[in-house]
Amino acid sequence: MLNPQLDRRGELIHLLTTEGLPRRHVERLLDAARVLAENAAPAAAPLPVFLSLPDDPACRDAYAEAAARLSLLPVVLDAPGADAQAGDALARTVAGLAPGVLVLRHAASGAAHCAAAHAAPGLRVVNAGDGWHADPLPALALVQAMRDIKQDLTHLAVTLVGDIRHSPVARSVIHVMTTLGVPEVRAVAPRTLLPDNLPQLGVRACATLQEGLQDADVIIVLPLDVERISGALLPSAREYAQVYGLTPAALAAAKRDALLLPAGALTPGVEVDGDVAASLPPIEAQLAGQLQCLRVATLHVLTEDAP
Numbered sequence: 001m002l003n004p005q006l007d008r009r010g011e012l013i014h015l016l017t018t019e020g021l022p023r024r025h026v027e028r029l030l031d032a033a034r035v036l037a038e039n040a041a042p043a044a045a046p047l048p049v050f051l052s053l054p055d056d057p058a059c060r061d062a063y064a065e066a067a068a069r070l071s072l073l074p075v076v077l078d079a080p081g082a083d084a085q086a087g088d089a090l091a092r093t094v095a096g097l098a099p100g101v102l103v104l105r106h107a108a109s110g111a112a113h114c115a116a117a118h119a120a121p122g123l124r125v126v127n128a129g130d131g132w133h134a135d136p137l138p139a140l141a142l143v144q145a146m147r148d149i150k151q152d153l154t155h156l157a158v159t160l161v162g163d164i165r166h167s168p169v170a171r172s173v174i175h176v177m178t179t180l181g182v183p184e185v186r187a188v189a190p191r192t193l194l195p196d197n198l199p200q201l202g203v204r205a206c207a208t209l210q211e212g213l214q215d216a217d218v219i220i221v222l223p224l225d226v227e228r229i230s231g232a233l234l235p236s237a238r239e240y241a242q243v244y245g246l247t248p249a250a251l252a253a254a255k256r257d258a259l260l261l262p263a264g265a266l267t268p269g270v271e272v273d274g275d276v277a278a279s280l281p282p283i284e285a286q287l288a289g290q291l292q293c294l295r296v297a298t299l300h301v302l303t304e305d306a307p
Helices: 023-035 057-069 086-095 111-118 136-150 168-179 209-213 237-244 274-278 281-304
Strands: 048-052 073-076 100-106 123-130 157-161 184-188 203-205 218-221 259-262
Touching (some): 023 281, 111 123, 136 218, 168 184, 184 209
Parallel strands (some): 100 123, 157 218
16 A cells, blocks of 8 residues: 555655654654754745645744745645535645645644645645644654754653643654654553553553653653543643643653653643743744754755655
């Protein structure tokens, strides 16, 4: 079965998910982001970059800036409808686009794969988040930070804490880490916030926060959407903070040089306490810079290979 992200020669034509993405393509994107951190070579042709990023003007502006650095032409699209016919609307929108790159964020899981399936030859698709399914570039930015700070990934114990079930970044970063040889990946969360297929993903669920953090090299903290999940999936934000919130005392179980990575905007007093939150701005700034470099690198790789 062909990987929908690759052409028949095995070259990258879309970035839809990190699941099944060959190691050489993961490393190519990460290495290209490092090279392009300071300079960006113009694309071979001034192709359009279609931006469908509803309700996220900051992300849209970041991709527009990335496109401009490569002398590509950012074009903002109206968002497809969110009704029962959204899949048909998305297919029609994609089928009418000229060759270039479509950067798509959509509420429906699998929307990026749908877009790639209906894309005309020469149109590349970048998934900027499709429901709970995948969000490749923030995941790659987390792994880039690990590579920069920890160097060798093949000796790390990495712990994910938080809402793993509903996080496309969590799923994506798990796939990247296992592809690059991280030997131990753990998950800590209430049972209702853990996916059912953790063993198949190569992840060990830990019964307590202490167990999950014990001698961890890297801790990835996932944000909670408290308003959405309180009640049926989570008794209360206060109870979550008491059991799973990261404090200096809880983090003492990890290695002394453990790297703490936020996988999104965190709420002091919920996922982390105030003291831990106060320590995060430098790594948040580093992750933001790496994410922007990866946006540039992804557009560069996809357009560099374009016929």
